[in-house]
Amino acid sequence: MEPRNQTSTSEFILLGLSERPEQETLLFSLFLCMYMITVVGNMLIILAIGADSHLHTPMYFFLANLSLVDFCLATNTVPKMLVNIQTRTKSISYPCCLVQMYFFHFFGIMDSVLIAVMAYDRFVAICHPLHYATIMSPRLCGLLAGGLWVCSCFISLTHILLMTRLVFCGSNELPHYFCDLTPLLRLSCTDTSANRIFVLMVAGMVIAMPCICILASYAHIIMAVVKVSSAGGRKKAFSTCGSHLSVVALFYGTTIGVYLCPSSIHTAMKEKASAVMYTAVTPMLNPFIYSLRNRDLEGALRKLVNRKITSFS
Numbered sequence: 001m002e003p004r005n006q007t008s009t010s011e012f013i014l015l016g017l018s019e020r021p022e023q024e025t026l027l028f029s030l031f032l033c034m035y036m037i038t039v040v041g042n043m044l045i046i047l048a049i050g051a052d053s054h055l056h057t058p059m060y061f062f063l064a065n066l067s068l069v070d071f072c073l074a075t076n077t078v079p080k081m082l083v084n085i086q087t088r089t090k091s092i093s094y095p096c097c098l099v100q101m102y103f104f105h106f107f108g109i110m111d112s113v114l115i116a117v118m119a120y121d122r123f124v125a126i127c128h129p130l131h132y133a134t135i136m137s138p139r140l141c142g143l144l145a146g147g148l149w150v151c152s153c154f155i156s157l158t159h160i161l162l163m164t165r166l167v168f169c170g171s172n173e174l175p176h177y178f179c180d181l182t183p184l185l186r187l188s189c190t191d192t193s194a195n196r197i198f199v200l201m202v203a204g205m206v207i208a209m210p211c212i213c214i215l216a217s218y219a220h221i222i223m224a225v226v227k228v229s230s231a232g233g234r235k236k237a238f239s240t241c242g243s244h245l246s247v248v249a250l251f252y253g254t255t256i257g258v259y260l261c262p263s264s265i266h267t268a269m270k271e272k273a274s275a276v277m278y279t280a281v282t283p284m285l286n287p288f289i290y291s292l293r294n295r296d297l298e299g300a301l302r303k304l305v306n307r308k309i310t311s312f313s
Contacts, residue, residue: 009172012097012187014090016081016177017272028085034284035078041287042067044301051307052300058121058136060297063290065145066114070283073107076100077178077279084177094168097179098160104178106156108278109206113148115248116210122241123217127224155202162195176272178279183271211252218245246289250282 017027045067049055080100084090092100124135159181166188176183181199185192221241291297 009094009168011091011093011172012168012179012184013173014081014084014092014177014179015173015175016084016090017276024085028082031078031280032082034280035074035082038074038078038280038284039071042071042283044304045287045290045297048297048300048304051304055296055300058141059118059125061141062114062118062121062145066111066118067287069107069110069114070286072103073111073279074283076103076107077275081177092179097184098163101163101179101181101184102156102160104180104279105159106152109152109155109202110148111251111278112206112210113152115251116213117144117148119214119217119248123221126221126241155206158198159195159202162198166190166192166195176275178275180271180275207252214248214252247282247286250285251278253277 016024018024046064049060049064077100080092121136125132128135163181163184166185167190168184168187169189171187174183174187181195185195218241291301
């Protein structure tokens with residue numbers, strides 16, 4: 001039968017993280033707490049950086065962008081899941097599904113490349129400290145951030161345009177808690193080869209290449225730090241990079257497992273577990289990771305909280 005004569009589904013059923021009703025109350029409470037921590041933590045980071053002029057540097061500029069992206073990434077997926085659990089309705093319309101998938105890829109791409117840009121910033125700061133202000137100029141930072149938003153928009157839109165070609169004429173049950181690309185492709189009854197090729201191309205551009213750039217940056221950083229004669233200087237350099245490396249391990253460890261591993265080893269449970277890591281757990285942990293052992297950021301957060309307490313009093 002020709003694809004044009006087939007009737008495509010108008011909605012999908014999100015099966016969620018668990019199909020057992022007795023577990024849904026626990027999941028609702030857990031993810032509500034995680035989401036509230038994500039919102040408060042990332043908003044505090046953004047407000048603290050914006051309020052403290054000492055933090056108006058490239059490193060904190062990109063950190064504020066990362067916090068905004070993490071907040072948006074979690075907001076795109078978690079609230080819908082909470083509503084579905086609370087209302088006992090698991091359906092999502094096809095247009096809403098495409099919108100959710102668009103923003104998921106948009107902010108996911110932003111997250112991946114921003115982490116690589118932050119690694120480059122640390123490379124310049126440690127390996128070329130005398131030229132740091134010249135290289136990481138406000139103009140370059142603005143171009144990097146603005147170009148990233150534009151590229152993410154273009155890539156995500158291409159994903160959606162390729163999805164609109166597909167027909168879903170079989171089961172409309174999606175074994176996930178949001179509209180992710182890989183499970184959706186499995187439900188299509190038309191040829192998805194173009195979509196899968198584009199997925200691999202994008203994964204190479206926004207996951208593999210940034211990961212390689214991060215490894216190269218930190219290889220140079222380690223070589224530069226080892227040459228530092230002062231033990232205090234080495235400790236400070238590793239302390240600055242340690243938080244970023246923790247975020248790199250969290251983010252890329254899960255995304256590579258989903259988008260670059262062969263599809264034959266994927267299972268619905270593994271995909272959902274990985275998705276929880278990079279849409280809920282990582283955005284929640286990032287504010288803690290970046291604020292720990294960062295005296296400048298800790299001081300700015302303390303000033304912000306004290307100012308708010310004083311104003312309320």
